[in-house]
Structures are given as C-alpha cells and as structure tokens.
Amino acid sequence: xxxxxxxxxxxxxxxxxxxxxxxxxxxxxxxxxxxxxxxxxxxxxxxxxxxxxxxxxxxxxxxxxxxxxxxxxxxxxxxxxxxxxxxxxxxxxxxxxxxxxxxxxxxxxxxxxxxxxxxxxxxxxxxxxxxxxxxxxxxxxxxxxxxxxxxxxxxxxxxxxxxxxxxxxxxxxxxxxxxxxxxxxxxxxxxxxxxxxxxxxxxxxxxxxxxxxxxxxxxxxxxxxxxxxxxxxxxxxxxxxxxxxxxxxxxxxxxxxxxxxxxxxxxxxxxxxxxxxxxxxxxxxxxxxxxxxxxxxxxxxxxxxxxxxxxxxxxxxxxxxxxxxxxxxxxxxxxxxxxxxxxxxxxxxxxxxxxxxxxxxxxxxxxxxxxxxxxxxxxxxxxxxxxxxxxxxxxxxxxxxxxxxxxxxxxxxxxxxxxxxxxxxxxxxxxxxxxxxxx
Numbered sequence: 188x189x190x191x192x193x194x195x196x197x198x199x200x201x202x203x204x205x206x207x208x209x210x211x212x213x214x215x216x217x218x219x220x221x222x223x224x225x226x227x228x229x230x231x232x233x234x235x236x237x238x239x240x241x242x243x244x245x246x247x248x249x250x251x252x253x254x255x256x257x258x259x260x261x262x263x264x265x266x267x268x269x270x271x272x273x274x275x276x277x278x279x280x281x282x283x284x285x286x287x288x289x290x291x292x293x294x295x296x297x298x299x300x301x302x303x304x305x306x307x308x309x310x311x312x313x314x315x316x317x318x319x320x321x322x323x324x325x326x327x328x329x330x331x332x333x334x335x336x337x338x339x340x341x342x343x344x345x346x347x348x349x350x351x352x353x354x355x356x357x358x359x360x361x362x363x364x365x366x367x368x369x370x371x372x373x374x375x376x377x378x379x380x381x382x383x384x385x386x387x388x389x390x391x392x393x394x395x396x397x398x399x400x401x402x403x404x405x406x407x408x409x410x411x412x413x414x415x416x417x418x419x420x421x422x423x424x425x426x427x428x429x430x431x432x433x434x435x436x437x438x439x440x441x442x443x444x445x446x447x448x449x450x451x452x453x454x455x456x457x458x459x460x461x462x463x464x465x466x467x468x469x470x471x472x473x474x475x476x477x478x479x480x481x482x483x484x485x486x487x488x489x490x491x492x493x494x495x496x497x498x499x500x501x502x503x504x505x506x507x508x509x510x511x512x513x514x515x516x517x518x519x520x521x522x523x524x525x526x527x528x529x530x531x532x533x534x535x536x537x538x539x540x541x542x543x544x545x546x547x548x549x550x551x552x553x554x555x556x557x558x559x560x561x562x563x564x565x566x567x568x569x570x571x572x573x574x575x576x577x578x579x580x581x582x583x584x585x586x587x588x589x590x591x592x593x594x595x596x597x598x599x600x601x602x603x604x605x606x607x608x609x610x611x612x613x614x615x616x617x618x619x620x621x622x623x624x625x626x
Contacts, residue, residue, distance in 0.1 A: 189502075190223075190227045190228055190501040190502065191501050191502045191503045191506040192506075193223055193227045193501065194223050194227070194497055194498050194501035194503045195498075195503050195506075195507070197219045197222070197223050198219070198494070198498065198503075198543065200219070201215040201216055201218075201219045201494070202531060202539075205536070205539070206578070211483055211486050211487055211490075212487055212490065212491065212536050212539045213483075213485075213486035213487035213488065213489055213490025213491055213539070214486060214490060215490070216487075216490035216491045216493060216494040216539070217489075217490040217493060217494075219494055219497070220235055220238070220490070220493045220494040220496075220497045221235060223494075223497050223501070224497050224500070227501070228497065228500055228501060230497075230500070235493065235496075235497065236493065237496070238492060238493040238494075238495065238496025238497065239489055239492060239493050242349065242453065242455060244455075244485055244488070244489050245453075245455030245456065245459065246345050246349075246453075246454050246455035246458070247342060247345070247455075247481060247484060247485050247488060248455070248459065248480055248485060249454070249455045249456070249457070249458030249459030249460075249462060250296035250340065250341075250342065250345075250454070250455075250458045251296065251297070251298060251301075251342075251479075251480045251481040251484070252458070252459060252462040252476060252477065252479075252480050253296060253439065253440070253443065253458050253459070253461055253462040253465070254292075254295070254296050254297045254301070255462075255473075255476040255477075255479035255480060256436065256462055256465050256466060256473050256476045257436050257440070258305070258479070259472060259473055259475075259476055259479075260430075260432045260433060260436060260465075260469070260472065260473070261430070261432075261433055262432075262433045262436040262437065263292065263305060265429060265433050266288055266291065266292075271284050275391075276391045277388075277390075277391060278317050278319070278387045278390035278391065279384060279385075279387035279388040279390065281310075281313055281317070281319070282310075282319065282323060282324055282327045282375075282379060282384065283327070283375075283379075285306055285309070285310040285313075285324065285327055285328050285331060286327045286328070286330060286331035286334070286372075286375050287331060288306055288331070289302045289303065289306045289328050289329075289331035289332045289335070290331040290332065290334040290335030290336075290368075291335060292305070292306070292332075292335070293331075293332045293333075293334075293335040293336045293338075293341050293342075293343075294335030294336070294338035294340070294341050295335075295338075295340065295341070295440050295444075296340055296341060296342065296458065297342075298342055298481045298484050298538075299332040299333065299336055299342070299343070299537075299538075299574065299580075299581060300580040300581055300584065301481065302331075302332045303328055303329060303332050303580075303581045303584045303585070304584050306328050306331075307325065307328050307584050307585055307588045308588045310324045310325065310327070310328050311324055311325060311585070311588045311589060311590050312590065314590050314592075315590025315591055315592045315593075316590075317387075317390070318592075319383075319387065320382040320383055321589060321590055321592070321593050321598060321601075322378075322382060322598070322601045322602065322605065323378050323379060323382035323383070323384065325585030325586075325588075325589075325602070326375075326378055326575055326585070326602075326605060327375050327378060327379070328585065329574055329575050329581045329582065329585060330371040330372075330374050330375045330378075330572075330575070331371070331375070332574075332581060333367060333371045333568075333571050333572060333574060334367060334368045334371035334372055334375075335368070336367060336571060337363045337364045337366075337367040337368075337567065337568075338364050339360045339361075339364065339447075340443065340444055340447060340454055340458075342481075342484065342538065343367075343537070343538070343541065343567070343571065344360065344363065344364060345454065346488065346538065346541050346542060347363055347541055347545065347563065347567050348360055348363070350492075350495075350541065350542050350545045350546065351545060351559070351563060354545060354546050354549055355549075356545075356549070356552065356559045356563065357559050357560065359559065359560030359561075359563070359564070362560040362561060362564050363560070363563060363564045363567060366561070366564035366565070366568055366621055367564070367567070367568050367571070370568055370572065370617060370620065371572065374572065374609075432465075432468070432469060432472075435465060435468065436465060439461040439462075439464070439465055440461075442457075442461060443457050443458050443461050462476075484538060487536060487538055487539050488538060488539075488542070491538075491539040491542050491543060492542045494543070495542040495543050495546060498543065498546070499546055503547075507547045517551050517557055518557070518622065518623070520551050521548075521551055521557055521562055521565070521566075521618060521622050522614070522615065522618045522622075524544065524547065524548055524551070524566060525565055525566055525569040525614035525615075525617060525618045525622075526569070526614045526615075527544070528540060528544050528566055528567075528569045528570035528614070529569045529570060529572070529573045529609075529610055529613060529614040530573075530610060531544075531570075532570040532571065532573050532574065532579070533573040533574075533576040533578060533579065533606065533610050536579075536580075537570055537571045537574055537579070540570050541567060541570065544566060544570060545563060545566065545567070548562060548563065548566055557622065561621045561622060561624075562621075562622055564621055565617050565618050565620075565621040565622045568617050568621070569613060569614040569617045569618070572609055572613050572617070573606065573609055573610050573613060575602065575605060575606045575609055576602075576603075576606035576609075576610070577599060577602045577603055577606065582602055582606060585602065586598060586599055586602055
C-alpha cells in the first residue's frame with residue numbers, strides 16, 4: 188500500500204474517531220501525523236512539526252483573545268441590544284438582527300461556535316417569548332455565523348486564505364467572503380419565508396423589553412442552556428449607554444481591520460497587541476480573558492494543519508485530485524469534492540476540514556482550468572453551510588438552547604430534517620452558483 192493511501196486511511200480514521208468520541212480532532216491529527224510521518228514517510232519529528240503554521244496559531248490566539256475581552260467588558264451585549272432596539276421592536280426583523288449580529292461577531296474574529304453560544308440563547312429566548320419558529324430562529328443564527336465566517340479577519344477566512352497562499356493559489360479574500368455571505372443570506376431568506384416570517388411583519392414589542400431579555404439570558408459558551416442560578420453567577424450592573432471601555436474596544440476592532448488589511452501587517456500580531464493594550468487598561472476585569480482564548484480551536488487547527496502537511500508529503504492531494512479529474516470532466520470532479528466537504532463536515536469539524544480539503548482541489552485547478560477563487564469558495568461554503576447539523580457544534584448548540592415551547596424530540600427532528608436537506612442539495616446548489624458559470 189502506497190503512502191498516499193496510508194495517509195488517506197489515517198485521515199478517515201481520525202475523522203471517524205473524532206466524531207464518535209469526544210476527543211479533540213487536533214490531538215488525533217498530531218498522533219496520525221507522527222505515526223504516518225515516521226513509519227510510512229520516514230520523516231523525523233522535526234520534519235513532521237515543520238508543518239505547524241506559527242502565523243496561523245498566533246492569529247487564532249490574538250483574535251479570540253481580543254474577542255474574549257469584548258465579551259467581558261459588555262461590548263458584545265452592546266452590539267446586540269443596539270441592533271435589536273434599532274429595528275424599533277418590529278418582531279419580523281428580530282430574526283434578521285440575530286443573523287446580522289452573529290455574522291458581525293464571526294466576521295470580527297469570534298469562533299463560529301462561540302458566536303452561536305452567545306447569540307443562540309438570546310435568539311431562542313425571543314422565539315419562545317414571541318411565538319417565532321424556533322427552527323427558523325436557530326438556523327438564522329447558524330447561517331449568520333457562517334455568513335460572516337469568511338471575512339479576511341475571521342477564523343475561517345484566515346484559515347482559508349492561509350492555506351490558499353501556502354498551496355500556491357491566488358488568494359481571493361473577498362470572493363470567498365462574499366460568496367459565503369450571499370449564499371447564507373439566501374438560505375436565511377428562504378427559511379424566513381417558509382417558516383412564517385411574513386406573519387410576523389405586523390407584530391411589535393416594546394424595545395425596552397430587549398434590554399431586560401439580554402440581562403436575563405447568559406451563555407457560558409459551552410453549549411449548555413445558557414441559564415444560570417443567581418447564586419452561582421455574579422454579574423456586573425452597568426449603566427445604560429456606551430462606556431469608555433466599550434468605545435475603546437470598538438475602536439480596537441476597527442484599528443485591527445485597518446492596520447492588518449490596509450497596511451498589510453500580520454493580523455495575529457495586530458490583534459494580540461490590541462488585546463494586550465485593552466487588558467492593560469483594565470487588568471483586573473480581563474484577568475480571566477486569556478482563559479477564554481479558543482484553545483481547543485488552536486489545538487484543532489495546529490494538529491490538522493500539521494497532518495495536512497503529511498498528506499501533501501505523501502502525495503494524497505494529487506492522488507485524490509487526479510482521481511476526481513479522471514472522472515471525465517474537471518467540473519464533475521469539483522461537484523464530487525463539494526459533496527465530500529459537505530458530508531464530512533456535517534459530522535465533523537469544519538475548522539479541521541478546511542486545511543485538508545483545499546489542497547485536494549489543486550490538481551483540478553491546475554489541470555482542469557477551473558478558476559481558483561470561485562472553486563475554493565464553492566468548496567469551503569459547501570463544507571460550512573452544513574454546520575446546521577445537530578451533529579455539528581453549531582447545530583448542537585441550537586438544540587441545547589431550545590425554548591420551552593417545543594419538545595426536544597420534535598425540535599431535534601426539525602433540525603435533523605433541515606440539515607439533511609442542506610447536505611443533500613446544498614453542495615450542488617453552491618456548485619451550480621459558483622463553479623458552473625465560470626466553466
């Protein structure tokens with residue numbers, strides 16, 4: 188058996204084990220990289236570890252550290268309450284506010300599950316209180332997270348653009364971002380219409396109730412119901428309006444975007460510098476912010492990126508890409524890869540999948556004449572729109588935060604049915620919208 192097959196079989200095994208057992212897939216990827224690298228490719232440990240991207244790891248740490256501070260000092264709450272009050276209590280617009288706010292959070296660097304864990308309880312609380320479809324509200328949150336998830340300073344965007352650059356592809360930051368934004372917005376619009384959004388247009392609520400709802404619902408970011416006993420949680424009472432710290436945090440987000448994108452500075456260094464400055468201004472309040480860095484995501488990405496290098500060394504991407512290209516048409520191979528990404532990601536981590544599946548597309552791009560930007564956009568969007576699945580973190584968070592107005596088995600069946608539809612037709616629609624026109 189050739190090393191390309193050994194690397195592929197090990198990849199399938201780590202995805203299966205990571206799905207069935209509660210083990211971080213990054214840790215599994217490190218084990219697979221070590222075993223395959225040493226005993227199939229005859230690499231030593233230094234050569235295996237050379238695959239870790241220090242730049243990517245620093246970026247993830249810096250961005251999620253900055254976001255943790257924004258959550259601690261109430262900037263996230265400020266964004267939510269301001270956005271909901273801005274619609275003047277129009278119930279029909281609340282699902283769209285949740286979509287937009289979750290998208291903004293992921294676009295500025297929040298991990299998709301973190302944004303869903305924060306906004307999910309709030310959104311589903313509104314759904315129960317104002318008789319909005321819980322399925323619509325929950326899926327609007329997930330699609331919102333994916334809509335903003337590929338901005339140039341987001342986690343998904345950083346991973347995708349870094350892997351494209353490392354693979355020698357032309358980086359198309361805005362193509363990937365806008366593709367995900369538009370497709371997820373279209374899916375959200377369909378959900379809104381099909382699940383009763385038009386009936387909500389005439390309904391109004393008192394905007395002041397929004398503040399009370401936000402104060403009453405909290406998320407621990409871990410996929411629980413978001414409700415806590417008063418005796419266990421100490422919350423700081425803030426006066427209405429924007430505080431100096433929140434203003435500085437918003438300025439910090441803007442500064443990170445300007446310095447990294449316009450002046451082309453490393454976003455990891457810029458984000459962690461901004462976070463450290465904010466932490467220095469309020470050291471006691473942000474003492475625990477470093478514990479809120481997305482360490483599981485850092486381990487996941489570091490481990491999987493290391494294994495992605497092992498796959499490349501073994502020649503697996505060329506092998507799979509050559510097989511897809513050999514189907515008779517590169518355009519058909521592109522469709523197959525979109526489905527591979529969608530099906531695998533529905534049961535596993537999208538963050539773990541992206542560094543692996545993008546290099547596999549290189550032979551089709553090189554030999555089949557398919558444009559890199561739109562093809563990679565189709566591939567990564569197909570691999571992330573399926574995060575509505577109850578087997579993924581985002582879908583599971585929506586299930587865990589179901590309102591009391593719906594039974595868990597019923598809600599689970601609804602989410603499962605919707606995710607099955609997305610997995611079945613989503614990759615084909617994305618492929619038709621992004622890849623076919625340029626073929």
